[in-house]
Amino acid sequence: MSATGRILKEFASLPERRPLRLLGASGQLGYGIPTPAFNAGLERQPDLIGCDMGSIDIGPYYLGSGNMATARESTKRDLRKVLLAARKYDIPLVIGSAGSAGAAPHLEQTLALVREIAREQQLKFRLAFIPGDIPKDLISEAVRAKGVVGIDGMPDLTQEEVEASAQIVGQMGMTSFRQAFEADIDVLIAGRACDTAIFSTLPVMLGFHIGLSVHMAKIIECASLCCVPGGRDSILATLDDEGFTLESMAPQRRATTISVSAHSLYEQNDPFVIIEPEGRAELHHARYEQIDERRTRISGATWVPAPRHTIKIEGARRVGERAVLFCGAADPRFIEQREEILRDVSKVVRDLVCEDAEEDYSLFWRVYGVNGVSDQLANAPLPGEVFLLIECIAPTTDRASEVVRTMKQYLLHFGYEGRLSTGGNIAFPFTPPEISVGTAYKFNIYHIMETDRLGELFPVTVENI
């Protein structure tokens, strides 16, 4: 019998539910799982190990390109650590949003690593995987039926955008994870998924309160980030019918009422609601009680089923090839006139590179020291030095490179008003100061899609390893 089958059977035979222990091993699998806290967590005999592996925060490149954000070796090390532990203790291992963005290429790369580790370590287990991709025709159909709504002002989705997407994923939830758990498995690797489903599905299947399970899951998917000081060490949640207790597996990290309740603010625009495909957990009546210096107990979350199921869909499309130029300046006259200079030089460049071609590129500059990160505040003093990042996105690598190289030369020698420094306007940290950095993508889908086929959207595959 598999690890999920065993725990489902155990709970079915219990006269009364016992508390469930869930180990949040990592909020970003692939960036390192500190071993001491992870091992301390294993000593507490958890019933499940869960890891989140992805996020939309990392930007559109990874989803669009199919590449992982984490390095292969560090990803393999983390996967090896959690696989070995889960198999040693014969408990379910659940990984969500495989390979950073959770689309087919990310899931494939993650599965390839899992199979490689299993071979090297001679592990045998039942593996389930669930692709997170949503077929384009299904989205087009939903668009036509007016069942797709942009999130936070995203424009209405068009058929053209659907077609242009390099990858489209949907955040699967508990419904899909449950289908995998019911298939008697040891390890579940999901494509793009709600981070909560990793930890909430099993308890909900065992009869624990949905609101509590989702609230707990939302906190422990970030490992010990909810503690003071926050960190990436593993965290243990102990769930019962009335609430759950959190304890970081790193002794220096304390889960306090303030630190845990504050975690509901993190990356959320409403700290009182956690929206899932099947409904939402509401935290208006959540209670946080300090048990001792390092542990907090949480209760009071409620669950409101959704009248209609929805999933969050994410897509990225290619916008072109990107080349950048790195340079700096220390001449106060240049710094003062930077905007006019850059504008004027960009016109010179355009006239040159468009002599026999269309203006088929976009040029951006960021002047670090002034407004490279955010808009300049009124009356902010000018710095002694600035760094300039000049970026071109064009249809081809060659075209983008041509534009930034031309920009470099004319910016270097541009004769602006009052110039004293006729040797050159900019400093290069090294040469070549221009680099081609590959394909640029943008998010073109960040929408909510209604569905009455939640149970069919994300089919489960089981493989005996």
Add this chain to the structure above:
Amino acid sequence: MYLQDIAQVIRSKNAGPRCTTLDIMFNSDADYQKVVQSRVISAALIAELYAIVLADVKIIEYPIARALKIAIPRKVTAGDPGDRDVYGAQQHARLLKLQI
């Protein structure tokens, strides 16, 4: 007194690629109440500081964690061409020297 002298945490981060959230957290209920009751951190002020429309500013009081949460729309979707802060993690700086 500046906000940075009384707050324990002043941070920003995306909540999805279209929204920036700003969290201001305090060490004590007294500090939290002092700032809330000063009414300095208003939708009007945030709209002005971030050059956005007043109606787009959402401020949530969250006394359980002694925190104020502000959500504002991003002008550029995270990672779009021309974006300057993909994670939105450096948009808090202009709050530090608010006079309380």
